[in-house]
Amino acid sequence: MMRHAFGRPWSSCSACKAANHVHSSPRYRPTIHRWNLDADRQGIQMTGLINSRISNEVLHNHASLNPQMFYGWNINHISRTSAGLKVLGWALPLDGLVDNTFLYCNGVRAEMQFETDTVVEEMFPTWPNAGAASFRASWPQLSGTRAEGLLVFDIRAADGGMLPIKHRMMFDFSDEGLIVVPDADLISHIGATPPQMFIQTGRTLAMQFDAALRAVHGKGFESQTAVLEWGCGPARVLQHIKHLYGDAMSTIAGIDVDSVAIDWCKSRVPGVEFKTCELNPPVDYPDASFDVIYAYSVLTHLRKRDAERWIEEIHRILRPGGHFIFTTLGVSSLPWLHPSGESSIETALRMNGIYDGAKNTDIDSVISDQDYYRNTWVSDRYVQSIWGEGFDIMLSEVCFHHYQDVWVFRKR
Structure with missing residues (x-):
């Protein structure tokens, strides 16, 4: 069982069930950044501390949220x-x-x-x-x-x-000749994305992940020797990581439960090591294999117990001092995904810190457990106390990409 900072399971701590309670821990030293609105034309520099953010700990009514934040x-x-x-x-x-x-x-x-x-x-x-x-x-x-x-x-x-939003769109026409786009059926495994948006969002996410790493590490992907994308799908992001930053990397790898996507990647995306993984760990990598592991919209789809198993596995295969970058759905996503309000999610976040009760059928055709894939929301305090075991929490950013928040953990 994953445990919070004081070693007790979440459910045994009555204070954790209070809406505003966060365990103090010397390992939690978040650097909360904003996009530099006057950044150069790359448009993705993350600079400067901010003193306030819409917190997942204070579950506002939708009417009280600043609509421009969720524009x-x-x-x-x-x-x-x-x-x-x-x-x-x-x-x-x-x-x-x-x-x-x-x-x-x-x-x-x-x-x-x-x-x-x-x-x-x-x-x-x-x-x-x-x-x-x-x-x-x-x-x-x-x-x-x-x-x-x-x-x-x-x-x-x-x-x-x-406008006070952080999401920008990046596109380069030269990517159309470099990035391999799968057919519509395979793209549908990661959502109904037109081919050009497959390239555009892949480029944007790769540069945003690089900016997040650079913000806490001082260097980006180009300084890493071994990088893994957990939940790579048809390599929408990973192709750009390889193209933009992969020259000095000895290992660029991607894993996914979607064997159809992995088979396609193996045949169409050279220079990257792809592996199909099971729904639950372990994965076929030795301890301390990677400098950076990143995941876009993976923990947003896992049940509580499955997420805990996977974070323990990520910790195992990450090198000491290595970084784990991932996105989550927090309260900031509710005006996007449930604009009319969703009290059951907010109640679950207040009481338990996590809501994993919404089934998602997007990849039912490629997985054996039809109850595995969910839509999952978590609060900041849950991420800090439960998922942060064995890590220093370096960065937390609301609405990093559309409605998903981003976190950067560093393995102790």
Whole structure:
């Protein structure tokens, strides 16, 4: 059983069930960062401490949450023509006003046209004017070579100020010739992602994970010799890690329970070691094998007991001083995923620190235990006290990528 800082199981500590109780521990030294809104065109530097954040320990009512913190937008398609750069996507109208939001690429403001979109309206039924969220954006001045290299997309308010969100979209047209995209059926194993978004989100996540590592370690992936992605799927992120940072790595590896995805990776993605793993550990690696292990949206889908087993296994195969970077669903995700409110999740987080009662069927076709895959929420205090055993907790960031929070642990 995983135990918190004082060695007692979560359920035996009555204080843990109080909404605002967090165990003090010398190992918890979080560095909470924000995105530097004036960063260079890579757009992903994490600098400067902030003194406040929306905490998973104080479970606000949705009405009390600052809606700008959870401002939703996405880019579905990017094209480059002789007439300039063009983008299709959606952006929730800030304060319900369509003309209150603008899209920028590398600091240049787009010409935007909003359209009706019933899909977004169904996703965010309580958001004012969400049905008008779909947009077409164009940059006539970004044509030809001016649209080459890394493109960084930001949303800004009508007054030109950056909205208080941390998520940026990164894309490079050269990635389309370097990154191998699986067919639609295999992509569906990680969500209904169009091929170009597969590349775009993979690039963005790779650079964000690198920024998180750099923020606590001073160096990024390029300084690591052995890196593992736990839950790699069809290598959406791992291909970019290899392409951007892999020159000095002796081992780049990916594991997943999805044997179909792993078989595809073995045949299509050279220079990476791929292995199928069982639903529960151990994995086929000796102790202290990796400098960095990262996982995007894996612990967000595991039952309590399965997550605890896997974190113990991650600790085993991570080298002393190595880093474990992973994302979670916290209370900050609820306005996205349950905009009308979900009291059962909030109650579970208050009482137990974790809610794993929502079944997810996305990968039922490739796993044997149909009850294994879940949608799982955790509170900060749960992550600190239960999952943090044997680690120093170096970084915690709300809404790191869309609605998922990020944590960086360092093995003691």
